[in-house]
Amino acid sequence: MAETTTTTLKDELIDQAGATPGDRIRVVLPDGTVHEGRLMPTHSFSRPGTLVLKLDNGYNIGLNTPEGTKLDLVAPEPAVSVPERKAPKGDKTLPTVQILGTGGTIASYVDYRTGAVHPAKRAEDLALMVPEVFDIANIRSKVVVEMFSEDMQPTEWQQIAEEVAKAFEAGARGVVIPHGTDTMGYTAAALAFMLPQLPGPVVLVGAQRSSDRPSSDAAMNLKAAVRIAATAHLGEVVVVMHDESDDTRLAIHRGVRVRKMHTSRRDAFRSINHPPLGYLEDDEVLLAAHIRPTTPLSEQKDGKVPRFLAMDEEVSMIQSYPGLWPDHILDVVKKGTILVGTGLGHVARRCLDAIRECTARGAYVVMTSQCLYGRTNMHVYATGRDLIHAGVISGEDMLPETAYVKLMWVLGQTQDPDEVRRNLHTNLVGEMDERTEMTTYLE
Amino acid sequence: MAETTTTTLKDELIDQAGATPGDRIRVVLPDGTVHEGRLMPTHSFSRPGTLVLKLDNGYNIGLNTPEGTKLDLVAPEPAVSVPERKAPKGDKTLPTVQILGTGGTIASYVDYRTGAVHPAKRAEDLALMVPEVFDIANIRSKVVVEMFSEDMQPTEWQQIAEEVAKAFEAGARGVVIPHGTDTMGYTAAALAFMLPQLPGPVVLVGAQRSSDRPSSDAAMNLKAAVRIAATAHLGEVVVVMHDESDDTRLAIHRGVRVRKMHTSRRDAFRSINHPPLGYLEDDEVLLAAHIRPTTPLSEQKDGKVPRFLAMDEEVSMIQSYPGLWPDHILDVVKKGTILVGTGLGHVARRCLDAIRECTARGAYVVMTSQCLYGRTNMHVYATGRDLIHAGVISGEDMLPETAYVKLMWVLGQTQDPDEVRRNLHTNLVGEMDERTEMTTYLE
Numbered sequence: 001m002a003e004t005t006t007t008t009l010k011d012e013l014i015d016q017a018g019a020t021p022g023d024r025i026r027v028v029l030p031d032g033t034v035h036e037g038r039l040m041p042t043h044s045f046s047r048p049g050t051l052v053l054k055l056d057n058g059y060n061i062g063l064n065t066p067e068g069t070k071l072d073l074v075a076p077e078p079a080v081s082v083p084e085r086k087a088p089k090g091d092k093t094l095p096t097v098q099i100l101g102t103g104g105t106i107a108s109y110v111d112y113r114t115g116a117v118h119p120a121k122r123a124e125d126l127a128l129m130v131p132e133v134f135d136i137a138n139i140r141s142k143v144v145v146e147m148f149s150e151d152m153q154p155t156e157w158q159q160i161a162e163e164v165a166k167a168f169e170a171g172a173r174g175v176v177i178p179h180g181t182d183t184m185g186y187t188a189a190a191l192a193f194m195l196p197q198l199p200g201p202v203v204l205v206g207a208q209r210s211s212d213r214p215s216s217d218a219a220m221n222l223k224a225a226v227r228i229a230a231t232a233h234l235g236e237v238v239v240v241m242h243d244e245s246d247d248t249r250l251a252i253h254r255g256v257r258v259r260k261m262h263t264s265r266r267d268a269f270r271s272i273n274h275p276p277l278g279y280l281e282d283d284e285v286l287l288a289a290h291i292r293p294t295t296p297l298s299e300q301k302d303g304k305v306p307r308f309l310a311m312d313e314e315v316s317m318i319q320s321y322p323g324l325w326p327d328h329i330l331d332v333v334k335k336g337t338i339l340v341g342t343g344l345g346h347v348a349r350r351c352l353d354a355i356r357e358c359t360a361r362g363a364y365v366v367m368t369s370q371c372l373y374g375r376t377n378m379h380v381y382a383t384g385r386d387l388i389h390a391g392v393i394s395g396e397d398m399l400p401e402t403a404y405v406k407l408m409w410v411l412g413q414t415q416d417p418d419e420v421r422r423n424l425h426t427n428l429v430g431e432m433d434e435r436t437e438m439t440t441y442l443e
Numbered sequence: 444m445a446e447t448t449t450t451t452l453k454d455e456l457i458d459q460a461g462a463t464p465g466d467r468i469r470v471v472l473p474d475g476t477v478h479e480g481r482l483m484p485t486h487s488f489s490r491p492g493t494l495v496l497k498l499d500n501g502y503n504i505g506l507n508t509p510e511g512t513k514l515d516l517v518a519p520e521p522a523v524s525v526p527e528r529k530a531p532k533g534d535k536t537l538p539t540v541q542i543l544g545t546g547g548t549i550a551s552y553v554d555y556r557t558g559a560v561h562p563a564k565r566a567e568d569l570a571l572m573v574p575e576v577f578d579i580a581n582i583r584s585k586v587v588v589e590m591f592s593e594d595m596q597p598t599e600w601q602q603i604a605e606e607v608a609k610a611f612e613a614g615a616r617g618v619v620i621p622h623g624t625d626t627m628g629y630t631a632a633a634l635a636f637m638l639p640q641l642p643g644p645v646v647l648v649g650a651q652r653s654s655d656r657p658s659s660d661a662a663m664n665l666k667a668a669v670r671i672a673a674t675a676h677l678g679e680v681v682v683v684m685h686d687e688s689d690d691t692r693l694a695i696h697r698g699v700r701v702r703k704m705h706t707s708r709r710d711a712f713r714s715i716n717h718p719p720l721g722y723l724e725d726d727e728v729l730l731a732a733h734i735r736p737t738t739p740l741s742e743q744k745d746g747k748v749p750r751f752l753a754m755d756e757e758v759s760m761i762q763s764y765p766g767l768w769p770d771h772i773l774d775v776v777k778k779g780t781i782l783v784g785t786g787l788g789h790v791a792r793r794c795l796d797a798i799r800e801c802t803a804r805g806a807y808v809v810m811t812s813q814c815l816y817g818r819t820n821m822h823v824y825a826t827g828r829d830l831i832h833a834g835v836i837s838g839e840d841m842l843p844e845t846a847y848v849k850l851m852w853v854l855g856q857t858q859d860p861d862e863v864r865r866n867l868h869t870n871l872v873g874e875m876d877e878r879t880e881m882t883t884y885l886e
Contacts, residue, residue, distance in 0.1 A: 025454060062822065108717075133755075150790060150792075151826075153791075181786060184787035260785075260786065260814050261885065263786055265817065265818070282469040313766050316767065317764050320593070321844065321847055322597070323758065323847075323851070325757075328759060328774075332774060342593050342703075343593070344625075344706050344707070346591070346595075370704050371711065372704065372706055373708070374705045374708065374711075375707075378493050379502065379503075382505075383591055383594075385505045400535055404764055408766070437634075442885040
């Protein structure tokens with residue numbers, strides 16, 4: 001994204017007040033509203049005309065500054081010399097952990113001079129946020145992509161998966177992927193399908209509060225992720241986040257079974273329809289019995305990590321709701337769609353013909369439930385049976401989001417209808433089970 | 444729906460075996476698969492060629508019976524004379540409760556001769572399932588509509604709301620609406636907006652297991668609903684269901700705050716971002732402090748229950764996901780849409796132009812979060828701020844489903860843009876709050 005160079009009223013006001021980023025300023029809008037806080041630097045994501053203030057509560061607000069806005073310097077930020085921080089020399093006796101940066105709140109690096117949170121551009125900034133990680137592992141780090149996680153597309157998943165495979169082939173014992181939390185579940189599922197045989201753990205980790213806020217979970221989560229990558233005998237893609245709102249315990253979630261269930265709580269991530277693979281408590285990793293073990297490189301063809309990166313993007317997702325028009329379905333179904341039905345997997349009967357039309361032209365329609373917990377069962381009621389007759393495939397106890405990623409991945413691997421269907425009905429990497437444990441509800 | 448009269452291979456097999464509904468039969472399919480169970484009667488929802496068996500586990504399965512299928516009678520159902528059941532004469536000293544049937548699992552009536560579960564056609568069948576309700580209230584009953592809840596549309600919401608208002612005007616103290624669970628939350632939200640001033644409780648109630656299964660929750664839920672309708676000082680639309688998987692406690696959920704969170708558990712319904720309005724334990728109704736009180740008919744204009752039934756159906760719902768195409772948005776947005784965004788309320792930036800196009804042509808775009816728990820906050824990150832600039836309205840801590848119903852309702856009441864926006868930003872019937880209690884997560 002190119003840096004903007006337009007000069008706006010905002011820039012003039014800042015110049016007139018002699019303010020620079022980091023200074024405390026007061027803004028009085030034409031309607032009399034007063035805002036006070038630290039002036040934040042302009043970065044590539046900023047809108048040209050918007051002035052960004054960091055309020056005392058830690059949040060940033062963006063202000064439009066129409067004609068008549070006043071801006072005063074309250075207190076200039078005292079000049080502080082920032083010690084140059086450098087990564088310690090790696091301890092080669094420790095297991096090697098590769099950190100692959102992708103952006104997101106956890107990768108936001110606090111500039112203590114300006115108080116600004118901005119993305120960690122240098123690879124080692126990530127690890128430097130939590131110096132203790134250098135006592136756990138021999139850290140290598142690299143920024144793969146740098147973006148808000150809501151902007152991630154299959155292309156980025158492929159880039160990340162390729163870097164993960166390469167890292168293991170270059171001797172890493174585990175990989176840590178700091179990631180924005182918005183779509184971390186989708187990326188985790190994608191990596192799980194792309195990399196089904198792993199020589200070590202691949203740990204996605206995020207933060208719900210950026211590291212300039214006292215309540216930040218960034219440091220604890222990153223440290224836990226490095227510990228799991230360095231020590232756990234786990235050949236899976238997992239998500240590691242707070243398990244409780246306090247700092248007592250972290251949960252290790254299977255990548256294809258995890259969902260962000262709260263907009264802001266630190267324990268937002270939950271394993272759905274499957275217990276977590278383990279926990280981390282008092283720096284101790286406790287794994288459950290049902291994990292997938294590692295597959296050493298020596299047991300794999302040519303000593304390579306097998307990767308299956310192709311994805312077919314002609315897949316959509318449609319939530320069912322009372323007024324869902326048949327046209328909505330016909331308009332957005334290309335090669336396949338995930339229906340997020342009601343209850344056991346239903347849609348209004350007036351949509352049946354549209355669904356039949358889609359399957360008749362070769363599209364794959366997979367049914368999941370908007371309840372999220374539980375499993376689809378289309379044999380109980382007549383609507384479900386009619387959907388099966390219309391060619392709809394049951395998503396069993398799969399999350400809608402995982403089903404979406406799986407369908408893209410399956411269509412990326414094969415276009416043979418029998419094979420596509422067989423794959424959709426098969427549990428490939430732990431994404432669905434024949435029976436769901438009822439005890440995993442809202443845990 | 445017209446009864447089908449086509450004779451199929453299935454009918455011939457049944458005739459040859461001399462079987463009638465209720466008999467135990469064995470079906471051997473051409474591939475050797477054997478199914479044994481009770482032959483179920485054909486009803487209007489059945490597919491003509493499909494034979495329906497009730498298995499010993501209580502579930503029904505539909506079987507296709509291709510050429511070569513064998514069907515044997517295992518044991519004819521012994522003839523049992525079923526005593527004619529009649530509703531007891533109403534006790535006029537008890538408070539009057541109007542039951543309005545709509546269909547769904549709870550309204551399924553067990554024919555003990557055939558073992559078949561079929562919809563309660565007569566009004567009193569519903570109440571007769573739980574004879575104790577006649578000791579709690581003077582029961583009136585009426586079937587308003589008879590359908591699977593996934594087929595309910597705004598037209599049915601309007602019919603039900605009108606009947607509710609009439610019931611109060613005819614002297615009911617409370618109203619009970621047995622309803623299919625699939626879309627019970629949507630209907631509850633719709634009634635809450637349509638009937639904002641109620642002289643008594645309107646209680647939607649469902650069952651997750653039909654009444655022919657030992658684990659059925661139908662009786663306990665219906666009885667609780669009648670008790671609340673007859674006694675609670677509550678001027679709101681609520682949903683009453685099991686609060687735990689055992690039979691200890693039921694929860695009273697605010698209609699605009701409730702969601703079906705499990706496909707099959709009896710405690711599937713949860714209040715989201717708001718504590719339940721109360722509980723029912725040991726036949727005792729315990730109400731919280733934050734309920735809306737009743738508005739007696741005497742205080743309302745002309746002694747009528749005010750109803751605002753108009754709904755605009757040109758509203759859609761779109762879940763954001765990594766591959767969401769801008770075209771998907773342009774194709775399905777008519778007068779308004781609910782975006783079910785990621786995290787604090789985000790969509791991929793590549794969709795911004797499509798959203799701008801929608802708002803520019805006058806469509807209303809409301810942002811909610813697919814996390815479900817928590818609240819949207821579009822001031823924290825640049826993507827959110829850009830969405831606000833694109834004209835997107837924050838849904839705050841509203842459920843996506845409630846936001847969908849609200850937008851339909853608001854557009855039904857007014858087309859004036861300022862008034863629409865004001866209504867969307869205003870808490871009308873408890874559907875959103877300025878602050879969300881963090882403690883309501885996964886409770």
